[in-house]
Amino acid sequence: MDKFLHFFENKSILVIGATGFLAKVVIEKIMRVQPEVKKLYLLLRAVDSSSALHRFNTEVMENELFKVVREKYGAKLDSIIKEKVSVVCGDITRDCLGLETSILEEVFGQVDIIINSAATTNFDERYDIALGINTVGAANVLSFAKKCSKLRTLLHVSTAYVCGEKEGLIPETPLKMGEALNMTPGLNIDMEKKIVDDNLRSLHSAPENHIKSMMRELGLQRARKYGWPNTYTFTKAMGEMMLEQFKENIPLIIIRPTIVTSTFKQPFPGWTEGVRTIDAFIIGFGTGKLTCYPGNPKITLDLIPVDMVVNAMMVSIATHVHKTTPMIYHVGSSASNPISYLRIRDINTRFFIENPWMSRDGKPVIVTRGTQLPTKLAIQIYINLNYLIPIKILCVVNAASFGYFDRTYIDRSRKVKFLMRMFDLFSPYMFFSIVFDDMNMEKLKSSVNEMCGDIENEIFNFDLKSINWDDYLMHTHIPGLVKYSFKR
Numbered sequence: 001m002d003k004f005l006h007f008f009e010n011k012s013i014l015v016i017g018a019t020g021f022l023a024k025v026v027i028e029k030i031m032r033v034q035p036e037v038k039k040l041y042l043l044l045r046a047v048d049s050s051s052a053l054h055r056f057n058t059e060v061m062e063n064e065l066f067k068v069v070r071e072k073y074g075a076k077l078d079s080i081i082k083e084k085v086s087v088v089c090g091d092i093t094r095d096c097l098g099l100e101t102s103i104l105e106e107v108f109g110q111v112d113i114i115i116n117s118a119a120t121t122n123f124d125e126r127y128d129i130a131l132g133i134n135t136v137g138a139a140n141v142l143s144f145a146k147k148c149s150k151l152r153t154l155l156h157v158s159t160a161y162v163c164g165e166k167e168g169l170i171p172e173t174p175l176k177m178g179e180a181l182n183m184t185p186g187l188n189i190d191m192e193k194k195i196v197d198d199n200l201r202s203l204h205s206a207p208e209n210h211i212k213s214m215m216r217e218l219g220l221q222r223a224r225k226y227g228w229p230n231t232y233t234f235t236k237a238m239g240e241m242m243l244e245q246f247k248e249n250i251p252l253i254i255i256r257p258t259i260v261t262s263t264f265k266q267p268f269p270g271w272t273e274g275v276r277t278i279d280a281f282i283i284g285f286g287t288g289k290l291t292c293y294p295g296n297p298k299i300t301l302d303l304i305p306v307d308m309v310v311n312a313m314m315v316s317i318a319t320h321v322h323k324t325t326p327m328i329y330h331v332g333s334s335a336s337n338p339i340s341y342l343r344i345r346d347i348n349t350r351f352f353i354e355n356p357w358m359s360r361d362g363k364p365v366i367v368t369r370g371t372q373l374p375t376k377l378a379i380q381i382y383i384n385l386n387y388l389i390p391i392k393i394l395c396v397v398n399a400a401s402f403g404y405f406d407r408t409y410i411d412r413s414r415k416v417k418f419l420m421r422m423f424d425l426f427s428p429y430m431f432f433s434i435v436f437d438d439m440n441m442e443k444l445k446s447s448v449n450e451m452c453g454d455i456e457n458e459i460f461n462f463d464l465k466s467i468n469w470d471d472y473l474m475h476t477h478i479p480g481l482v483k484y485s486f487k488r
Helices: 003-009 022-034 049-061 065-086 101-110 127-146 187-201 207-227 230-246 278-286 306-319 339-353 376-400 404-431 438-451 454-459 469-484
Strands: 012-016 039-044 085-089 113-116 153-157 167-172 252-257 257-263 292-294 302-305 328-333 372-373 435-436
Touching: 003 306, 003 438, 003 454, 012 022, 012 187, 022 039, 022 065, 022 306, 039 049, 049 065, 049 085, 065 085, 085 230, 101 127, 113 127, 113 306, 127 153, 127 207, 127 230, 153 230, 153 306, 187 207, 187 230, 207 230, 230 252, 230 339, 252 306, 257 306, 278 339, 278 404, 278 469, 292 404, 302 306, 302 469, 306 328, 306 438, 328 438, 339 469, 372 376, 376 404, 438 454
Parallel strands: 012 039, 012 113, 039 085, 113 153, 153 252, 167 435, 252 328, 257 302, 292 372
Antiparallel strands: none
16 A cells, blocks of 8 residues: 555645755655645745746756656646646745735645745854744744644754754754753843844944844854854754744654755756755865865764655655654664765765866866864864965065965965865864764654555655665765756
């Protein structure tokens, strides 16, 4: 019996953040494997309904990710979309998700499942934006869900790294309102909102670039005050706190993915979009901007292909119907199929030696093994010796030569800024040893094995043990990055 495929038949699903990386894969999956879904309500930000539909067509349906769907349905695709898809203009930072009155009652009365994948994932996002989307947005989605009369499940996509820089085994347990990771007292979400508002008022007449810079710095300051390494994980953690505090009887699932990578198999291997964490180092190394590897080479990095995240999401939805006890799932590999930072580094080096990136002048970028910087002190010494001191010397020489080396100075300054930002934002994840407990995921996987046949097991595969990391990174993920994420 196709238990999980059958579950989504004749269901109305609201996907929030429909143009995001993860949401695209969710939408593609549902359209490809369950065309008998009743309705897909896709909420995305736009100035009006016409603009929302344009974004959906250009950013979603025209994306290469949907080529299998386009091939499967051919000329029928337009009529399927017209019947099954309703693109709605909204904003999760507003009450009722900013939906127009004309669509509100329909959604309240029809939606069975809500998937909230809306987020800003920039580590140093403006604090006002991150707080609005990742924290206030989560609370607004919860309030909206309480008004949906047919709701069966609310799934909220968080991140495993709400744990901050804790080490050891991280359990699949909820975050409690106001509990700082470093035990600093006084964490209050209402107060965080007030701090944002007060700062914006004080900056109202400043240039936009200055406001942006100050709000970014404010986010990092507030995050580190309470023990989180960056604005992203801090605001996502507070979003979870809001859900835990005010969930009442809502059937809630919180999915905590680790480092999400390109598709493993579905709809085809290697599709990706944007740059996530470890990808920044892969791209930086392959294009010659990065000649070192900061971090302890012995630590485990936790990777998870995006199609496996989506498979786990869909199975968890189907098994959690009407359950009032919230469920938290770590979706990652560190417990079941770990891979070391050293191994990733060596595979990355091998790939770009065998497949060098071509620079703008048409010459191959020559890569070497790269310098390993196993401690934060080693990073600081490396930056000083190789970048900061030489750039200061170049600045003096350039001034003395009346700007003769302007172009070289600007180019090297940009490279230094790139490296400094990389080290500052990502180094917290390169030194601590962590394993994400995935017992809930293991139980979920067992339920799939027991209830489904081989075909459905393959359709909803999220067995991390089935991945050969060397083969996946060398022949799927890094080639996918080169194809979809590298900028020529």
